[in-house]
Structure formats: C-alpha cells, structure tokens
Amino acid sequence: MSETVTATASPGISTGRTLSVRGLGKSYGTGSAENWIIRQLDLEVPPGEFVAIVGPSGVGKTTLLRSLSGLVPPSEGGVFIDGVECNEPHPEVGVVFQDYSRSLLPWMTTLDNVAFPLQGKGMKKAERLSIAEKNLAAVGLGGKGHLYAWEMSGGMQQRVAIARALAYESKILLMDEPFASVDAQTRLDLEDLVVDLHVNLGVTIILVTHDIDEALYLADRVVVIAEKPAHVVDQIVTGFGSHRDQVETRSDPRFAEARGRILTRLRS
Structure with missing residues (x-):
C-alpha cells in the first residue's frame, strides 16, 4: 500500500x-x-x-x-x-521529450524553433520572437538564437526544447x-x-x-x-x-x- x-x-x-x-x-x-x-x-x-x-x-x-x-x-x-x-x-500542457534532437526542426534557427509553436496562438511575428528570446535567456541561451540545432551540443539542444515548452506559457x-x-x-x-x-x-x-x-x-x-x-x-x-x-x-x-x-x- x-x-x-x-x-x-x-x-x-x-x-x-x-x-x-x-x-x-x-x-x-x-x-x-x-x-x-x-x-x-x-x-x-x-x-x-x-x-x-x-x-x-x-x-x-x-x-x-x-x-x-x-x-x-x-x-x-x-x-x-x-x-x-x-x-x-x-x-x-507542454512536453519535453527525451529525444530532443528530433523535436527541433533542423532548417530553423534556435529562435525560430522556440517561436514556431506560438503561430497557433495567432501572435504577430515580432511578439513571437520577443517571447522566444525571453525564454532562451531564461534557460541560459541568451544571444544564441541565431544558431541551428546542429551547431549546438546536446545539452544546449535540450535547453532549447525546454525554452520552447516555456514559451508556450x-x-x-x-x-x-x-x-x-x-x-x-x-x-x-x-x-x-x-x-x-x-x-x-x-x-x-x-x-x-x-x-x-x-x-x-x-x-x-x-x-x-x-x-x-x-x-x-x-x-x-x-x-x-x-x-x-x-x-x-x-x-x-x-x-x-x-x-x-x-x-x-x-x-x-
């Protein structure tokens, strides 16, 4: 029991x-x-x-x-x-998966990956990018939004995945x-x-x-x-x-x- x-x-x-x-x-x-x-x-x-x-x-x-x-x-x-x-x-409800590398779109920058799900909320691009930048900073990746997933370590990729879930509020x-x-x-x-x-x-x-x-x-x-x-x-x-x-x-x-x-x- x-x-x-x-x-x-x-x-x-x-x-x-x-x-x-x-x-x-x-x-x-x-x-x-x-x-x-x-x-x-x-x-x-x-x-x-x-x-x-x-x-x-x-x-x-x-x-x-x-x-x-x-x-x-x-x-x-x-x-x-x-x-x-x-x-x-x-x-x-946000989900962070174990296989973080497959959850990030390789043709998008880190900033765009975090901002991408916010399109479904009808936000304007400037607002989406602002929220994405704030949440990247929250996970210690401020100023890294221009990088692509394949340019980052596994730990950095997982931080991006966490930032994306947080950005969706x-x-x-x-x-x-x-x-x-x-x-x-x-x-x-x-x-x-x-x-x-x-x-x-x-x-x-x-x-x-x-x-x-x-x-x-x-x-x-x-x-x-x-x-x-x-x-x-x-x-x-x-x-x-x-x-x-x-x-x-x-x-x-x-x-x-x-x-x-x-x-x-x-x-x-």
Whole structure:
C-alpha cells in the first residue's frame, strides 16, 4: 500500500493548474490478447508542485506520461485539469521529450524553433520572437538564437526544447527522461536549471525518470509505480525545500533513507 500524502504546492509566480488522474488504465489488444499496462492509477498534482515518477524499466512510465499529455487516450478512467477531463493535447500542457534532437526542426534557427509553436496562438511575428528570446535567456541561451540545432551540443539542444515548452506559457510541464542522453556533468547542470525554473516560474512539473537519485534531487514528491499492471505503490515527500545543492542535498541523510525505501519497494 502507498503512503497517504497530502501534497502542497511550491512557491512561485504561476497560478498553475491542478492535474488529477482518476482510475487511469491503459491496455493494448482485445479479448484474450488484451494487455493492461496501467490500471487503477490515481494521482493528484496541485499547482506549482514538482512530481517525479519512478519505476522499473518497461513498467509503463512513458505510457503514463503520454496519457497525461493527451497524446494517448486512456482505456479507462481519465485525466482532468482543473476538474475538466482532458482527452486530447491541452493548450496549457507542454512536453519535453527525451529525444530532443528530433523535436527541433533542423532548417530553423534556435529562435525560430522556440517561436514556431506560438503561430497557433495567432501572435504577430515580432511578439513571437520577443517571447522566444525571453525564454532562451531564461534557460541560459541568451544571444544564441541565431544558431541551428546542429551547431549546438546536446545539452544546449535540450535547453532549447525546454525554452520552447516555456514559451508556450505551459502551466504544466511534462518531462520524459529529458536528461538521459547527455553526459554526467551536463545532466547535473540541466537538473539545476530545471530546479531554478521551477522556483522562479512556479510551473507544475511532472518528470518521468528511471534515475532514483535524480527524482529525489529534483522533486517535491516522488511517486513510485510498479507491478503489472502498473499502479502507484508508494509516495515520498522529499522535504528539501526550494534550495537544492548537488553535494549538500545528496549528502542529506533523508536522501539516503528515501533512496533505500524506493529501491526496497521496487525490488520487492
């Protein structure tokens, strides 16, 4: 059984949105060949909270994230934003994918890549570019808007992908193992970037990762999903507050205790 958790929002300037998952289930196939990946999964994420979802490989973490984004319709239950059921991509939900290189259009500059989704909002070009420049600066890429994706490192490309999601004024940001393809030092830098963005913007973030240490370092709450079909088996409020430090936070005795608890739960 999972621990009962009363979640609270993190400080920030965004009013945000509440994301609720009620009895979510996703299956593939029909009849005797039907295979339930997720079933009876419940989750409540209040505005401004940072939630990390961890689980063993192949348990259905990415399937869950795609269901939250509206890209994959659930087989049962539903996803709700401020009480309204979400059956398709929501205009206030941004997604940052693991394969960032394929999500950037190679024939567009970095600035144009970030501004491109804003065309759907009917903005004039000057306004789109201004918003794109502001969000590139927010992720540490001010003055780099003239570069193309192929001229940038993997870490810089992922910063562009994050800037694009922020530029769309997403109240909820979904991240699918966004740092899995970069080197160790770049990964630490990107983790700290996301911590800063979360604190400064107050955006709700839901991160899917297989890295337990990353989940504990970044999140206000770690949700553990396991078993087949997958459902929530444990939840841990990290309690580290808004200040995180790669050495200090990971050396905290609570960090080691929580890591051990999650590992034990996943291996049981």
